[in-house]
Amino acid sequence: MARRTKAEAAATREMLLDAAEAIFLEHGVARTSLEQIARHAGMTRGAVYWHFRNKADLFRAMLDRVRMPFRELVEEIDEPSLANAPLEAVRLACRQGFVRLEQPRYRRVYAILIHHCEVFGEIDPLAMQNEIAQESCGALIEYFGVAAQQQRLREDISPEQAARLLQASLGGLFHDWLRNHEPYSLVERGMELVDTLLRLVAREPGASAER
Structure with missing residues (x-):
């Protein structure tokens, strides 16, 4: 069960990064909010903060990929x-x-x-x-x-x-x-x-x- 939860968390994180790519590319980084990224991924803003401290942390994670x-x-x-x-x-x-x-x-x-x-x-x-x-x-x-x-x-x-x-x-x-x-x-x-x-x-x- 723990392995499944970890896998699901990893999948959620990847979905948020995918959403960030799409919104950043369309609107630019400065004009994109975490709320927009969450909505695009079909999640809440709380899900974003569960995986990333802030937009800068998310941006670096996107770049690391x-x-x-x-x-x-x-x-x-x-x-x-x-x-x-x-x-x-x-x-x-x-x-x-x-x-x-x-x-x-x-x-x-x-x-x-x-x-x-x-x-x-x-x-x-x-x-x-x-x-x-x-x-x-x-x-x-x-x-x-x-x-x-x-x-x-x-x-x-x-x-x-x-x-x-x-x-x-x-x-x-x-x-x-x-x-x-x-x-x-x-x-x-x-x-x-x-x-x-x-x-x-x-x-x-x-x-x-x-x-």
Whole structure:
């Protein structure tokens, strides 16, 4: 019985997060109330407070469902050979991320964070975006650093420069795609960009394709 109650509570929590996604996307975070979220989920406001302290707590929980640290994306690929192929690890992790971002939930939540959220109370979307960007850039610097140690990175480009070049390029692509995702596939357009950039920073032509 306890297991069933725990499962039901988890299901209720997920329904509230689903409702928050829908209402935040339609009205924006600042203009959405917990009452609206509860109604959309077919519940009372008390149900919201049972699972979340406030709107900021709910917002963070919604964002946590789509967090994808770069190192975890690499680990999901499950290719032991990538330990000695840092540029290919970066390439495949980027592809893994693009595939995730094309899923409706990921697209909705990141659209909310970037285009439908203002600084409001304890919610600071810029701080949250910076946190995600810093984690990603830090991981990229590590992988490009390994590539430099293996003499696979151009001598005139530092690991930090390579990481920031890739991150800035992908950030611009992602923001454009979120504004209008219909015209093209993020996976296809993104991988064209990643492959091009990795060729540019690699020591020799084709060094980014360590396959």
